[in-house]
Amino acid sequence: MVTVIAATTAGCAQSGVADTPVPATTAKARQAVPEPLTWRQELRITDALQRLTKQCMNRHGFAYWEERTLNLRESHPVPYVQDDVSWARTYGYGGRIDVKSERARERNPIGTYRESLPPARRAAFDTALDGGADSRILTAPLPAGGAIRKRIGGCTEEAERTLYGDPAEWFRTSKIAMNLSALYRTDLMKDHRLIMALRAWSRCMKKAGQPYPDPQAARDAARVNTSRLGTARADEAFAAERETAVADATCARRTSLRAVAKDRERYYRNRLRNRFGKDLDTYHRLGLRAYNQAVHIVPERD
Template sequence: MSWCAAALAVAAAATGCAGGDDGGRDRRDSSSRPRALTRRQELRVADAQQRLTAQCMDRHGFTYWEDRAPTLRESRPVRYVQDDVAWARAYGYGGRIEARNQRVRERNPIGTYRQGLSASRRAAFDTALDGGDGARMLTAPLPGGGEIRKRLGGCTEEAERELYGDPAAWFRTSKVVTGLDALYGERLMADPRLTAAVRAWARCTRRAGQPYGDPQAARDAVRVDTSRLGAARADEAFAAERRTAVADATCARETSLRSVAADRETYYLNRLRDRFGRDIDTYRNLGRRAYDRAVRIVPERD
């Protein structure tokens, strides 16, 4: 992933606050806007959707396994930069967590269960889950051009309707909002405040013995080193990953890189509100609706 693409994800959950250049009027306006869900809340919604899907599949006579791994603490996405030094000290960049998650995905019991069904039961399973070949197709335009499609039906639609109320509106607005970075990415990457913060971060990590130009370069180097050392030297690779991640997070905190990136992304996102404000607010309102229902369906992840 390029430095540009990676940095664009840093403030995905923080774009409910106005950027520094917007002035007092925009700060007042933003206070009345719906806020994006936190990662903790997003996980609870995802768990609720799995629970509702499993209950629906059970009514159709099929087994559906819910997945509530990893833990809430482990599930923190690093994205481009994170400044939680304690987390970095414990998990590095999350390399071992991701490797474990990948093994779980490869051993997904749902896929094994489905393959063990007869051809007719397998078709019935697919129809029950997402409508099968007869499901309707949803289409969402992408802000940067093109469109994305999704099949919707069966228990998937039932679960989404229970949570969001309008699955089609949720799909469309979620793809619009999460694709807005394509419209401001280049300007964000050239923003003087962000580039100054990155340079300060690089000076800080160099003093800590980690000479990288930006956080993505540090993570890329760790990934290459882990692959080079292999399974036989996995502990050595993880120790190195943790050292780099701790320096990264420490310097991100000292230079305020994460907050600067979030602030500048919010600034550029708010400049698109004249075109996409309704989509942003609808997306967040539907997310809030889903969370309000999720708290009555599943407990918070441990």
């Protein structure tokens, strides 16, 4: 059975000659849900949030560091359906990028700096950053039940308010948008058109010497192989990862798997417009607002 999905991640270019017909949605359905931000736009918002937070913390008398370990191309997300052959040829599935990011997190100077402060200053740092222990708690109900909570205040709230206008509404609607797939995942996994596209992808992969039933299985196998070979054979592991990733992306293009997955996911999300349409529109509007603010705060990464 298919392992799904966030079948697609915004911003990954889709191209290539289609061997499998791509099902068309109606113009009305395509207009129902506004297009999400691209990954490049979302990354710029993240960078702007860091810049605004740093500026605010500096005004409060504290050091603060922005994290920009990865360049723009390295920051490219690896969605369930990855069809960027050039990127795969350079980075595989991003295994080495993950290692680079993990090392950067381990060396993050903010935690070290905070721990170096005397107790009173450390408490003041926390209050300046997010309001401290007495800050308000935002609650976002999830579409399938349950809720997510987060503390907000201080410089974090100031930065979010500058970009989104209403941090509470952004938090609430973003959790709806990002977790809506829980309501249609089962139907999507059983969707005939997606299953046919995945079978075509799998046949293509088998011809390439990569016998996997779906992209997640291919990716998992590459990860297991890297772990098995260890650091002593890291170059060999990465070569194998790249070979599988290139075949994966090539077959995704040849079978139009990404286009089919996007179309079918759009179809199932559109069926929930009567319940969540207003929230999704607000999510899109606030995200676009944030991006339009971000372009005046930080440049795009190199």
